[in-house]
Amino acid sequence: MVGFKNRYMVMEVSVDPNKDISKDDPIILSQHNVSKAIKDSILxxxxxxxxxxxxxxxxxxxxxxxxxxxxIRASRDEHQKVLAAITMxxxxGNCPVVFNLLDLSGPVNLQL
Structure with a gap:
């Protein structure tokens, strides 16, 4: 029996300081909004x-x-693609944001 090998990414979402945003329109974060933004970016x-x-x-x-x-959970094979899409x-929603990676689970081999 083989278990699924996943990576978990802990991300911080902050307002993009380079964009103009009104103070009356706060970031509305929900699982649906974040998931849709990530899937749209991957596509x-x-x-x-x-x-x-x-x-x-x-x-x-x-x-x-x-x-x-x-x-955010992604498979071990696909986590680099998902992370690349998240950074883009x-x-x-309608709020300009920037994602910041705080932690990534599992052994990470970053090759720069």
């Missing part, structure tokens, strides 16, 4: 094949709208 940057390969394990597990922290997300 835009990696196409339908990239989205289809990522959808099997991609899930927004936790979103805290107060602290602006979310946890520029808005959640």
């Amino acid at each position: 835009l940057n990696f196409g339908e094949c990239g989205l289809a390969s990522s959808l099997g394990s991609l899930q927004v597990k936790y979103v805290n709208p107060i602290t602006k922290v979310c946890i 997300v520029r808005s959640v």
Whole structure:
């Protein structure tokens, strides 16, 4: 029996300081909004094949709208693609945002 090997990414969502935003329109973070923004980014940057390969394990597990922290699960094979797509997300809903990676679970081999 083989278990699924996943990576969990802890992300912080902050308002993009380079964009103009009215103070009356706060960021509305929900699992649905964050998930839709990530899936749209994967589709835009990696196409339908990239989205289809990522959808099997991609899930927004936790979103805290107060602290602006979310946890995203992706398979071990697809986590680099998902992380690349997350860094290219520029808005959640109508609010310009920037994602910041706080932690990534599992052994990480970053090759720069």
